[in-house]
Amino acid sequence: MGGDDRSSTRVRMVDAALRCLARQGATKTTVDDIARESGFSRATLYRTFPGGKEDVLEAVVSTEVARLFSSLAVAMGGASDLEEVLVAGMTEAARHMSTHRALGYMLSHEPGAILPSLTFAGMDRILFMAGDLAAPFFARWLDPDQASRAAEWAIRIVLTYVADPAPGADLTDPDDTRSLVRTFVLPGILALREPSGEFTPVSSTEPHPPTEPHLSTEPPLSTTSKGAVQ
Numbered sequence: 001m002g003g004d005d006r007s008s009t010r011v012r013m014v015d016a017a018l019r020c021l022a023r024q025g026a027t028k029t030t031v032d033d034i035a036r037e038s039g040f041s042r043a044t045l046y047r048t049f050p051g052g053k054e055d056v057l058e059a060v061v062s063t064e065v066a067r068l069f070s071s072l073a074v075a076m077g078g079a080s081d082l083e084e085v086l087v088a089g090m091t092e093a094a095r096h097m098s099t100h101r102a103l104g105y106m107l108s109h110e111p112g113a114i115l116p117s118l119t120f121a122g123m124d125r126i127l128f129m130a131g132d133l134a135a136p137f138f139a140r141w142l143d144p145d146q147a148s149r150a151a152e153w154a155i156r157i158v159l160t161y162v163a164d165p166a167p168g169a170d171l172t173d174p175d176d177t178r179s180l181v182r183t184f185v186l187p188g189i190l191a192l193r194e195p196s197g198e199f200t201p202v203s204s205t206e207p208h209p210p211t212e213p214h215l216s217t218e219p220p221l222s223t224t225s226k227g228a229v230q
Helices: 003-029 031-038 042-050 054-075 082-098 103-111 111-118 120-138 144-163 174-190
Strands: none
Touching: 003 031, 003 042, 003 054, 003 103, 003 111, 031 042, 031 054, 054 082, 054 120, 082 120, 082 144, 082 174, 103 111, 120 144, 144 174
16 A cells, blocks of 8 residues: 555545444445544545545445455465365455454445445456456466456355355355365366366267166257257
8 A cells, every 4th residue: 555645544544434334334424424533634535535435435445355355365375276275265255254344234234335336237346356366376276267267256155155144154164165165166167177278078979878878769869069959
């Protein structure tokens, strides 16, 4: 964020806004509340954020995403394989978000204000930022396109569980996360590729395994590589 006075002022105002959001949510928080909490005047706030409250909230989102990925970089940077990077990243993200006081207050008291940011166009924006920041950690084991898709899939799962926790799947617990990753996430990612790094659909000309005989008296259907019936 830098160390100059302008950056310091922005950080103080963002942190003040976070405290206000954790205490009373976005609807009740005003520009005066943020200015008073930060120790600056209303005029100073508008000089720093000409758009007022909306600009401050935008800065809050950007700053918190940057902070989240700073903690993710530490957690994921030490991973030794693809499973470990998924488990480390998803667990750290879930912990960070589930203990975030402002996010927790808004999910509990103002879901209508926060959920649109986690769906549709808001989700697209988050996924773009997440994929851009997380993909390099997956790129140690995946091609660039696969790495971006893996990062997007992982963040979708975390956002879903944070917004609507499911029993028996606590993503803040590494063991629960590892079970989810091994059962559902990792197989889907590995299906994108073969050992060469490229995914090649099984040819329809290959014989069926002898353990799966055709029970119909009709000739077996053939399929194209895209699964279309001929």
